[in-house]
Amino acid sequence: MPEVVTMGETMVAFCPEQSGPLRYVQRFVKRIAGSESNVAIGLARLGHSSAWVSRLGRDELGEYILREVRAEGVDVSHVERDDSAPTGLMIKEIHEGDETRVYYYRKGSAASRMSVDDLDEGFLRSCEFIHLSGITPALSESCREMTQALASMAKANGVRLSLDPNIRFRLWSREEACVTLSGLIPYADVLMPGIEEGRILTGESDPQRIVQTLLAAGAKIVALKLGADGCIVADASQAWHVLPFPVRRVVDPVGAGDAFAAGFLAGLLEGLSLEECGRMANAMGASAVTTSGDYEGLLDRDAFDALLEGREAVQR
Numbered sequence: 001m002p003e004v005v006t007m008g009e010t011m012v013a014f015c016p017e018q019s020g021p022l023r024y025v026q027r028f029v030k031r032i033a034g035s036e037s038n039v040a041i042g043l044a045r046l047g048h049s050s051a052w053v054s055r056l057g058r059d060e061l062g063e064y065i066l067r068e069v070r071a072e073g074v075d076v077s078h079v080e081r082d083d084s085a086p087t088g089l090m091i092k093e094i095h096e097g098d099e100t101r102v103y104y105y106r107k108g109s110a111a112s113r114m115s116v117d118d119l120d121e122g123f124l125r126s127c128e129f130i131h132l133s134g135i136t137p138a139l140s141e142s143c144r145e146m147t148q149a150l151a152s153m154a155k156a157n158g159v160r161l162s163l164d165p166n167i168r169f170r171l172w173s174r175e176e177a178c179v180t181l182s183g184l185i186p187y188a189d190v191l192m193p194g195i196e197e198g199r200i201l202t203g204e205s206d207p208q209r210i211v212q213t214l215l216a217a218g219a220k221i222v223a224l225k226l227g228a229d230g231c232i233v234a235d236a237s238q239a240w241h242v243l244p245f246p247v248r249r250v251v252d253p254v255g256a257g258d259a260f261a262a263g264f265l266a267g268l269l270e271g272l273s274l275e276e277c278g279r280m281a282n283a284m285g286a287s288a289v290t291t292s293g294d295y296e297g298l299l300d301r302d303a304f305d306a307l308l309e310g311r312e313a314v315q316r
């Protein structure tokens with residue numbers, strides 16, 4: 001059985017080969033994009049077993065996603081196919097200074113039709129962690145109900161819940177996000193917000209106060225991502241500011257949060273201290289931003305251990 005099960009939508013992403021308005025772009029690179037499958041892939045790179053649960057259309061794009069995630073060593077045996085709804089799609093547009101805009105074509109997608117009927121309790125109770133992001137409850141009413149039911153199911157079965165708020169304003173309002181995500185925080189054994197999300201969820205601006213407020217709201221462990229400043233990791237009895245791993249050049253920051261989550265969960269699975277989990281998370285986040293694509297830059301275990309130990313990776 002997988003150690004970690006993640007659940008959420010993965011789309012096909014068309015990424016332009018040139019910058020400027022899409023109307024003038026001729027060529028695109030086809031990739032996959034989905035926060036939860038990124039986390040599952042990150043864990044697999046680090047040698048942990050993971051599964052990704054979702055719905056895809058019974059279409060070629062769905063076939064492509066399934067193939068890619070499976071090829072990364074993730075269990076996709078619980079991905080359902082939908083005969084009457086398509087696989088979600090997103091198209092990126094690159095502007096001056098590498099600013100990226102995203103256009104979603106995911107309303108009514110197969111994944112947005114996930115519901116409590118997609119929760120296979122027998123499968124979900126056998127893992128150590130269930131990882132969710134705040135993207136899933138923002139997809140539809142049935143997805144929102146499903147995430148709440150999943151959080152209760154995890155608690156009832158003694159499975160630890162990991163939650164990345166991943167607030168996407170394209171999908172819901174600040175108010176809707178706050179209400180729904182605040183309802184999930186008491187179920188979170190691990191909560192991994194970015195600093196801006198921490199501000200939104202708590203109304204506080206100081207990082208230490210954000211962490212304390214989220215712990216008081218019921219999260220057991222908080223890992224607050226501070227970008228270039230590393231992270232703060234804390235539980236009821238300890239708090240650490242963990243310094244970042246230096247990055248020479250940021251090529252593509254998308255996916256860094258998912259890599260961070262994979263590193264942190266891997267550390268917990270390996271029984272490491274919170275501080276060491278934060279270090280692993282920072283190192284994974286740093287490796288994700290060095291290449292384009294959400295997860296392509298993630299290191300394999302040998303190279304990752306070499307990075308952690310400050311030595312050169314062996315060239316094979």
Ligand code: KDG
Binds near residue numbers: 102254
């Ligand atoms: O974390 C990165 C993913 O979230 C991204 O690849 C897909 O933006 C995305 C979304 O909203 O699902």
